[in-house]
Amino acid sequence: MSALLDLKAVSLTYPRQLTPALSDISLSLAPGEKLAIIGESGSGKSTLARAVANLLPRGTRTRGTISWPALDRPAKPGVDYGMVFQDPGSNLNPVLRIGEQIGEAAQHHLGLSRKEADALALDLLTKVQIPQPEAALRAYPHQFSGGQRQRIAIAAAISANPRLLIADEATSALDTLVQAEIVRLIQSLVKSENMALLFITHDIALAAQLADRIAVMHQGQLVEIAAAEDLLSAPASTYAQHLLDTYIDLADAPRISGGQP
Template sequence: MSESSPLLDVRGLRCVIPTPRGEVQVLSGVDVSLEKGQTLGLVGESGSGKSMFARSIMGISPPHARLEGEINFAGQDLLTLPKKAARRVWGKRIGMVFQDPMTSLNPVVRIGRQVGEAAEKHLGLSRQQARKRAIDLLELVGIPEPAKRHRSYPHEFSGGMRQRVTIAMALACEPDLLIADEATTALDVTVQRQILDLVKSIQTDRQMAMILVSHDLGVVSDRCDDVAVMYAGRIVEKSPTDRLFSDHRHRYTEALLQAIPRFDTPKHSHLAAIEGKPPNLAALSTGCPFAPRCAHEIDACTEAMPPMRSAEDELHWFACANPSRSKELLS
């Protein structure tokens, strides 16, 4: 990293949420670094911490959550920055799109106003200028007749169109980083593809960095430079996208890929399901959290948490004591 520091550099991020039954560590030391214009896919099952990670960056983790570590964005640590200064980053330089467009839109405010609001606040535009910008943005995200439709209310739009509106909102201040948290999960596949293609083309045009959070490996597979797999609050494997699918090392990644029904799966065949269920974060034992469900568990797995180590090069990292396709073992 001699040339310049990355746009986003998260180091050792921990998030602890106190509950009546004790503290739950939902993020246990997450490291992520993202360059300008790069796309990172973040995949994991429910409870893996992927959404909590996205929310931590955006400063919207639950009120009692305790965050530790560093979230360096463009050289500033958002966790130590005064709230007022941090607010100039959230919503302006980092935009976020959520899963359910209906709950992220105000049902009684016209959509043009909602899209222009951030630009009015952050960029100091007048009402008029903000409206004009909102119309431009609605056009950019493919809303037909934006000059007319900006006066509509959210209920007048379909789910896909609403999600386009929330994308326009997130883009209002030309952010450097866009976080899409399961942004297309609630949508039909044909709409999903349209939305993902739209986001991708805007991202490429504007050299915007993006974090695509999804439970669906298929969604991240052809739209991300890198993919990180999360399990029980940790990143367990991270690599360039094509390598993750062809040469994954972590046993969880392997099991996840084998469990998905594919188009080339023979009919009525037995799927390689992962037995058991995701771990209870309040009662994690020492060692790898996937060990109790892993078919390749060895003694080392339960003794201590396997450290992150690199595969062939610095681009591919994984934390598994008994990795798959282990070339060292074969030779």
């Protein structure tokens, strides 16, 4: 089976920068595979996502290749991959009604009529569990909570049935409870829609919960990529071990302080 996505020795330097934001990244993603990318802030996770989604600023210098072996043509945004970002605001257009923004992508990519696009938008809003989906179609983004806006953004991202969902810190701005709900939603959609997932997070526990494999980034390099359970039980790199130790310390902290006399 050919890989869905394949990166070979990808290095990249942003315009007017001297140090590369990505150095020599090679990895591949099988159709339907769930890969998490973890690493601290500034390690290059979003840059990797933007490189895959072809969203780099003009003038970025890139080496290496990003290809889509399972496709017989260049990847198209929306159709082959959909993206959801951290900030619920940046995912949606504030002046467009929800129905239009979800329907718009599908109209554009699948050549649906307005009526068909409306029906699809309604179906998607139901799928992402927005209450009163019919009323929601005619509402604007500000009428929804942050968590609901992320649900709507996910609906828009998957409206044209992409093979890959890229979620860049898509749950990081949400409180823990809502975060858990959105993670469950992503989990169930990836399964029901048969999508691959590139889940970018600084949260190692979320990564382990969602992903088949975890890639660890540090200063623009891929320091380790392994099956989620292997990475958690026996990380090969000292950096992944360090991330894991930090995480375990944090998870333990309340109990330790609570145990003080």
